[in-house]
Amino acid sequence: MEYLSKNFINLHEFKKADLIEILSSGEKMKANRNSDRNFLNNKSYILLFDKPSTRTRISFELAITELGGSCIYLDMSTTQLGRGESIKDTAKVLSRYVDGIIIRNSNHQDLIEFSDHSSVPIINALTNESHPCQIMADLMTLKERFGTIDSLNIAWIGDGNNVANTWIQASTLFNFKLNMAIPNEYMPSRAILDIVKKKNSKINISQNIDDVIKDANCIITDTWFSMNDDKDEKSKKIQILNDYQVNSDLFAKAPVDAIFLHCLPAHRGQEVTDSIIDCERSFVYQQAENRLHVQKAILKHCVIN
Ligand code: CP
Ligand code: NVA
Numbered sequence: 001m002e003y004l005s006k007n008f009i010n011l012h013e014f015k016k017a018d019l020i021e022i023l024s025s026g027e028k029m030k031a032n033r034n035s036d037r038n039f040l041n042n043k044s045y046i047l048l049f050d051k052p053s054t055r056t057r058i059s060f061e062l063a064i065t066e067l068g069g070s071c072i073y074l075d076m077s078t079t080q081l082g083r084g085e086s087i088k089d090t091a092k093v094l095s096r097y098v099d100g101i102i103i104r105n106s107n108h109q110d111l112i113e114f115s116d117h118s119s120v121p122i123i124n125a126l127t128n129e130s131h132p133c134q135i136m137a138d139l140m141t142l143k144e145r146f147g148t149i150d151s152l153n154i155a156w157i158g159d160g161n162n163v164a165n166t167w168i169q170a171s172t173l174f175n176f177k178l179n180m181a182i183p184n185e186y187m188p189s190r191a192i193l194d195i196v197k198k199k200n201s202k203i204n205i206s207q208n209i210d211d212v213i214k215d216a217n218c219i220i221t222d223t224w225f226s227m228n229d230d231k232d233e234k235s236k237k238i239q240i241l242n243d244y245q246v247n248s249d250l251f252a253k254a255p256v257d258a259i260f261l262h263c264l265p266a267h268r269g270q271e272v273t274d275s276i277i278d279c280e281r282s283f284v285y286q287q288a289e290n291r292l293h294v295q296k297a298i299l300k301h302c303v304i305n
Helices: 016-031 055-066 087-097 108-117 132-146 162-171 190-199 209-213 231-244 248-252 284-302
Strands: 044-049 070-075 100-105 122-127 153-157 177-181 203-206 218-221 259-262
Touching: 016 132, 016 284, 044 055, 044 087, 055 070, 055 122, 055 284, 087 100, 087 108, 100 108, 108 122, 122 132, 122 284, 132 162, 132 259, 132 284, 153 162, 153 209, 162 177, 162 190, 177 209, 203 209, 259 284
Parallel strands: 044 070, 044 100, 100 122, 153 177, 153 218, 177 203, 218 259
Antiparallel strands: none
């Protein structure tokens, strides 16, 4: 297979076949957690994070360890980057030590600059713009539940944030319908919507929530307050997003077999109620588990031998 890039930064930069191969590799590794135990033998990684994480950090550390590699977690603020050392110098130095760098960064452009100067693969572990590893785990969860991705009708409800952006990027490759209910004030990134326009994906954004969920196989939301958000406008945002809460009334209007996804962490009682996140149609813990399996496949895809 010919790959476009050994980095894993944004989903729309891949060929669909690459992502399908990563998903099936993740499924195989889930079926046999002991497989590929030596795949990353003698390889080492850095996790360079400027924001908190539970799932991403642990699932990457475990994925690398279970594949036989080693990793070092670096809190960006305790490195010289935090004191103003340039991204270029940091990338050039760190990439001489390890075989890959997994970055969680507030500024997507900084991650791009880092990758421009790195001689080893860079994996995006969330930026203000996108969260590709998460959407790969979500796609794997949908495939497990429905046996397909392409024919699904996916509903996004709420903030047009980094996770919403990544669903839009994924819609340029897969044939699922993406119906999004997002208030005008919190639309997804204009740059990402422009990419979609050129790629012919089946995406519709409106403020008509009932319309968005009426044929949904899957209803997805995320926090109304991402780690990057401006905390000053909290009360205004709550007021605007109030009607976009995923609760029992909303779910009752969706098809009876529709499932619920949320990347977590959730703000229970805000974007979603306990009655939905804890119900049998919620797949949030399966989604979180799948981070581990699909990230093993992403690491394998990005490895340079
Ligand atoms: N979903 C996700 O990326 O969670 P963490 O912030 O805990 O890594
Ligand atoms: N949109 C959220 C996702 C957290 C995993 C954030 O950026 O904080």
